[in-house]
Amino acid sequence: MPIWPEPEIGDTLESYSKRLAEDLSSEEPTVIGGASFGGIVALHVAKYLNPLAVILIGSVRRPSELPRYARLARCLKPLVAWLPTRLLQRCSTPLASRGMAKRFPHLSGLARQFQHCNPVVFKWSLSRILDWNSVEPLECPVFQIHGDRDHVLPIGNTSPTQVVAGGGHVISLTHAGEVNAFIRSVQDRFSGEQGNHG
DSSP: OOOOOOOOOOOOHHHHHHHHHHHHHOOOEEEEEEEEEEHHHHHHHHHHOOSEEEEESSOSSGGGEEEEEEGGGGGGGGGGGOOOHHHHHHHHHGGGGGHHHHHHHHHHHHHHHHHHSSSHHHHHHHHHHHOOOOOOOSOOEEEEETTTSSSSSSSGSSOSEEEETTTOOOOOHHHHHHHHHHHHHHHHHHHHHHHHHH
């Protein structure tokens, strides 16, 4: 899993994805993917890498699948720069505790992810979600796994390939076995093609 590079000043989703694709470029045809906003980035990176397939984990395929609150909040994008991210990360510590993980696994998983994110990348990502308005059609197939209790990106707005029963937004943490099996099943579909190009 590559480390998310910090965006450069003025980076759009497209310019960031193009630079990320250059870092990931390989002679070997491959399957790429991402979770949540990472899935959105993967859709844009795919244009430059021409992968065998794209895997979305708790993500969406197009801007129209974003929840209504995200579309309504677009006018608030200028305020993102003022978010006290580090303070919010510290405040989320109780939610990330083991006790909360047992009682509220979805909420605790979100808190843990938020605690470990880079504040610069977080603010940039949030802004890019708010101004995301298009994605080019891909020549490769897109495979999507989604939790049926995802309240961040509700399943009712999208049409996943596989549904994780009881899964929230961070299914890669709460339902790792199902997610890993899904990834393997997609990779297995293209294992012959990867070998033929090797």
